[in-house]
Amino acid sequence: MKSVLLYVNDDTGLEARLQAALDVTRATNGHLHCLRANPYNPQMAFDGVTGMSVVYDVAKLTREADQRLRNEIESRLADEDVPWHYEEVNASPARGLARNSALADIMVLSSASGDKDNVLPMGILGDVLFNTHVPALVQPDDTKKFDATGAAVVAWNGSFEAGNALRAAVPMLHLASAVHILTVDEDKDHDLPPLSASEYLSRHGITSEIHSMSAKKPSVEAVLESSAKALHASYMVMGAYGHSRAREFLFGGVTRSLFRECSIPLIVAR
Structure with a gap:
């Protein structure tokens, strides 16, 4: 980068x-x-006179x-x-x-x-x-640094957007002290399993660890953020707007919620 x-x-x-x-x-x-x-x-204005x-x-x-x-x-x-x-x-x-x-x-x-x-x-x-x-x-406004050498979390759901974000983040992940791939069980079939993401990173000389989480908390984004905190992650990599943007705006969504609530920096791509 x-x-x-x-x-x-x-x-x-x-x-x-x-x-x-x-x-x-x-x-x-x-x-x-x-x-x-x-x-x-x-700007142009009419003053009536x-x-x-x-x-x-x-x-x-x-x-x-x-x-x-x-x-x-x-x-x-x-x-x-x-x-x-x-x-x-x-x-x-x-x-x-x-x-x-x-x-x-x-x-x-x-x-x-x-x-x-x-x-x-x-x-x-x-x-x-x-x-x-x-x-x-x-x-985030209250985080006035970016630790490129800290631990990194990859939020993985096997989607096209997640793959784009992962590929884009490879130069940064090379600098990370640890890379954790997080998946959250949403009872959905993923196009690509987390092992595929880990294998992709290995081809770039990046070692990663896979964590499969259960969506027992109120939301997927809550699970992601709490897991990132537990892993002492400096930042999170994620795909953005997996659903239509209009749907995310009206009904919420992982992207929108993390943009508003996440306490660590995000590297995102669509």
């Missing part, structure tokens, strides 16, 4: 994203691409805020030991990330674990995962 794409925005998750992105870039000897996607476009006028004050305030944010990030990165560059694009966050992800190996986004009433992180995650082929590191 030599190209790390960081979503830059002045929100509650920025510090956690920045620290995680630096940790990943350092661990992989990579390059950090800081992307500020600003959806602002000059003079007709249409440009709300230039809004544009000025937006530019000033962007410059302050850029100065802050560049000042921080000047003292870090990783190569980086900063870019600004005039686009919504999800569209800007998607359009600039073609040569990224991983992008760093926030989970929805901060402000529970803020739907923006969840919307960005959904849009980005559905419109790119790049894995995302989903970082």
